[in-house]
Amino acid sequence: MLLQGKVAVITGASRGIGKAIAQEFIRQGATVAFTYRSSVEKANALEAELAANGGQVRGFKSDAAKMDEAESLISAVVEAFGTVDIVVNNAGITDDTLLMRMSEEQWDRVIDVNLKSCFALTKAVMRTMLKARSGSIINVSSVVGVQGNAGQANYAASKAGILGFTKSVALELGSRNIRCNAIAPGFIETEMTAALDEATVQGWRDAIPLKRGGQPEDVAQLCTFLASDMSAYITGQTICVDGGMITA
Secondary structure (H helix, E strand, O other): OOOOOOEEEEOOOOOHHHHHHHHHHHHOOOEEEEEEOOOHHHHHHHHHHHHHOOOOEEEEEOOOOOHHHHHHHHHHHHHHHOOOOEEEEOOOOOOOOOHHHOOHHHHHHHHHHHHHHHHHHHHHHHHHHHHHOOEEEEEEOOHHHHHOOOOOHHHHHHHHHHHHHHHHHHHHHHHHOEEEEEEEEOOEOOHHHHOOOHHHHHHHHHHOOOOOOEOHHHHHHHHHHHHOHHHOOOOOOEEEEOOOOOOO
């Protein structure tokens, strides 16, 4: 198992890509701490599901965009499991509209949840990883952060910011054997995309060289590679999981 003995913190793991990452990490032997913001019922259900597969797992109520809560989260995980080897900054939301209609609140909320959370949790875990002189930080961005998208100026800005943040962290922490990489998913079939009409979905598929949407597991498997020692010489990179949507 690729992650045997590793302790991972995953934000936004209650559904979709985050849930698939948590499931794959458990299969690969990791101990998983995941965050949730409101639904205790969903958190308990996810704990039970992952534990049923033989994994050690615990949910923590935390808003990763708040510095004090991020610090408390890392302290609680270290107290419970001894260390943190892997952080997956996956929490993300959308609040789409054309820029001329976008409110300041819409802008701030998306930037906070998507981008500030990466800053807060990465900063909070740095001391633990520096002490261990090892660690893997994985930031989930988006192809929208690479190429932009009409009606998603706030989302695109947050996801593009993650790419610059990732490169900077890789440069700062590489000498201490701490790696930082980004994943940029394309059209991944999740609960969010299931709400789209069929014509929109087919339009996306037609624009993808592989002619199909991706699955959350496609992202989770790459995340596992980046979390494991198999990627020990990879840092500061953005890897697209998009079926060929972006080729340049």
